[in-house]
Amino acid sequence: MLLEQRTLSQAELARATGLSTATISNIVKALCARGMATTRPTTSSGRRAVAVSLLDSPDVAVGIDFGRSHVRLVLASPGNKLKAERFAPLPVGHLAADSIASAAVLLEEALAESGISRSRVIGAGVGIPGPIDHKTGTVIRGAILPEWVGVNIVSQLEHALAMPVLVDNDANLGALAQITWGDHRSAKDLVFLKIGSGIGAGLILNGAPYYGHTGITGEIGHSTIYDQGLVCRCGNRGCLETVASTAVMIDLLSRGEPTPLTVPGIIDRANSGDAATLRVIDDAGMAVGKAVANVANMINPEIIVVGGPLAALGEVLLAPIRRGLVRHAVPAIGHGTAVVMSSLGDRAEALGALSLALGQNPDWQR
Numbered sequence: 060m061l062l063e064q065r066t067l068s069q070a071e072l073a074r075a076t077g078l079s080t081a082t083i084s085n086i087v088k089a090l091c092a093r094g095m096a097t098t099r100p101t102t103s104s105g106r107r108a109v110a111v112s113l114l115d116s117p118d119v120a121v122g123i124d125f126g127r128s129h130v131r132l133v134l135a136s137p138g139n140k141l142k143a144e145r146f147a148p149l150p151v152g153h154l155a156a157d158s159i160a161s162a163a164v165l166l167e168e169a170l171a172e173s174g175i176s177r178s179r180v181i182g183a184g185v186g187i188p189g190p191i192d193h194k195t196g197t198v199i200r201g202a203i204l205p206e207w208v209g210v211n212i213v214s215q216l217e218h219a220l221a222m223p224v225l226v227d228n229d230a231n232l233g234a235l236a237q238i239t240w241g242d243h244r245s246a247k248d249l250v251f252l253k254i255g256s257g258i259g260a261g262l263i264l265n266g267a268p269y270y271g272h273t274g275i276t277g278e279i280g281h282s283t284i285y286d287q288g289l290v291c292r293c294g295n296r297g298c299l300e301t302v303a304s305t306a307v308m309i310d311l312l313s314r315g316e317p318t319p320l321t322v323p324g325i326i327d328r329a330n331s332g333d334a335a336t337l338r339v340i341d342d343a344g345m346a347v348g349k350a351v352a353n354v355a356n357m358i359n360p361e362i363i364v365v366g367g368p369l370a371a372l373g374e375v376l377l378a379p380i381r382r383g384l385v386r387h388a389v390p391a392i393g394h395g396t397a398v399v400m401s402s403l404g405d406r407a408e409a410l411g412a413l414s415l416a417l418g419q420n421p422d423w424q425r
């Protein structure tokens with residue numbers, strides 16, 4: 060509450076959080092003792108009150124996002140003040156140990172660049188493009204990084220970074236970022252769709268990320284679109300990923316080309332009106348809309364936010380997703396659910412990881 064409002068009275072904090080005034084008083088004392096908050100006497104409706112203000116904390120947290128071919132690291136203090144950001148490409152098929160070592164190097168660079176001492180770092184949040192078993196902390200089968208399956212990612216990261224680490228699926232973190240860093244802080248029910256080499260969804264239900272029974276949620280990339288479609292890496296046929304992932308778009312559009320197209324290449328061709336590119340994007344968008352229609356019918360989200368490297372396509376990608384949603388969802392949901400691009404760009408997952416480390420996930424238990 061203080062991160063949002065900066066200053067509130069103890070009574071207001073008790074009302075807003077549902078905690079007792081005694082509990083609030085203890086928490087405020089602890090924050091003041093750590094130099095994170097300050098209090099002053101004030102009046103409220105003519106009665107004496109204590110105003111609590113958040114101070115700029117010297118503490119920082121780290122957010123790390125591992126992708127199929129990159130690692131991104133952000134450093135921020137409570138209150139979402141970004142201090143540093145680093146990015147490094149990784150070879151496709153990278154091994155967990157090598158990539159974790161790269162992240163450790165980026166962390167040292169970011170600390171040096173921002174002049175922040177290591178002792179001020181409270182911990183790291185880390186996003187992985189695949190399902191994580193929240194009970195064991197391991198990457199499980201189905202990840203876009205098959206080389207990482209079975210690795211106990213939490214213990215390896217804690218060893219390499221020498222700090223407490225929380226790990227989550229990148230789409231869940233993209234969703235968390237929308238309500239902590241993005242334009243949708245008041246959204247109670249939100250779907251974040253990450254369309255990249257894989258396709259995943261992160262769900263915000265009742266204002267908090269939804270983790271299901273074991274943490275494997277939002278596997279929308281493996282919704283069946285065509286019964287007789289291409290065989291998917293999961294072993295089924297015709298999954299959404301075999302129609303709408305960037306890897307499949309690149310395959311379809313690179314036939315007869317001397318070198319494979321890239322994602323920026325797809326965006327350039329779409330912007331110049333290339334018919335084949337626009338058709339591939341349209342088919343992909345319609346398929347995403349069909350898959351997300353089933354999710355929307357089930358949970359009735361306020362908004363669907365699209366992220367991932369195709370965000371620059373804007374309406375070219377959003378329009379077919381909306382058409383697919385309207386065609387396949389209950390009419391009131393198809394027409395009543397907003398579909399927008401994430402304003403956080405490629406940073407959404409890393410920023411969500413930061414929020415995890417800053418303790419901004421109201422439902423997090425590990």
Ligand SMILES: [Zn+2]
Pocket residue numbers: 280281291292293294295298299300
């Ligand atoms: Zn599949």
